[in-house]
Amino acid sequence: MSGRPSASRRTVLRGAALTPVAGLGLAACSGGSGGGTPATPTAPVVLGADSEVAKGGAQLYQDQNVVVSRAENGSLKAFSSICTHAGCAINKLEGTTLVCPCHGSEFEASTGKVLRAPATVPLHELSVEERNGKIVAGPGA
Numbered sequence: 001m002s003g004r005p006s007a008s009r010r011t012v013l014r015g016a017a018l019t020p021v022a023g024l025g026l027a028a029c030s031g032g033s034g035g036g037t038p039a040t041p042t043a044p045v046v047l048g049a050d051s052e053v054a055k056g057g058a059q060l061y062q063d064q065n066v067v068v069s070r071a072e073n074g075s076l077k078a079f080s081s082i083c084t085h086a087g088c089a090i091n092k093l094e095g096t097t098l099v100c101p102c103h104g105s106e107f108e109a110s111t112g113k114v115l116r117a118p119a120t121v122p123l124h125e126l127s128v129e130e131r132n133g134k135i136v137a138g139p140g141a
C-alpha cells in the first residue's frame with residue numbers, strides 16, 4: 001500500500017474560513033422586567049472585579065443570585081444563592097455564612113453545604129473563572 005499519486009493535485013482556493021466559534025456571549029443581565037421568581041443565571045454572567053473576593057472570603061452578588069468564595073490558595077468557587085429549601089433568594093452573607101431570610105437556613109459559602117435547617121440540600125454549584133480581571137460565573141463559564 002503506497003500513498004496516493006499526486007498527479008491530480010487540486011489547488012483549492014478558499015477564503016480562510018477559520019472563524020473562531022463565538023466565545024461566550026457574556027450576558028450583562030441588565031434586562032428583565034424586575035421582580036418575579038429569583039433565578040440562578042442560565043448563561044455566564046460577569047459579576048464584578050476579581051479583587052472583590054479576598055482569600056478566605058466570599059461575596060454575595062444578589063442581582064445575579066450567585067455567591068463566590070475564594071480559598072486560601074486563591075481558587076474560586078461559585079454557588080447559586082437561591083435557597084434549596086423553598087427557593088428564596090438569599091440576601092445576607094456574614095463572613096462566609098449565607099443566611100436565608102425566609103426560614104433561617106444557613107449555608108457555608110465556600111462549600112455550599114447546609115449549616116442550619118430547614119434546608120437539607122446543598123446549594124447548587126456553578127462554574128466560575130477569572131477573565132480579564134473579572135469574575136465570570138454561570139453554567140459553562
Ligand code: FES
Pocket residue numbers: 083084085086087088100101102103104105118119
Ligand atoms: S426558603 Fe430558605 S429557609 Fe426556607
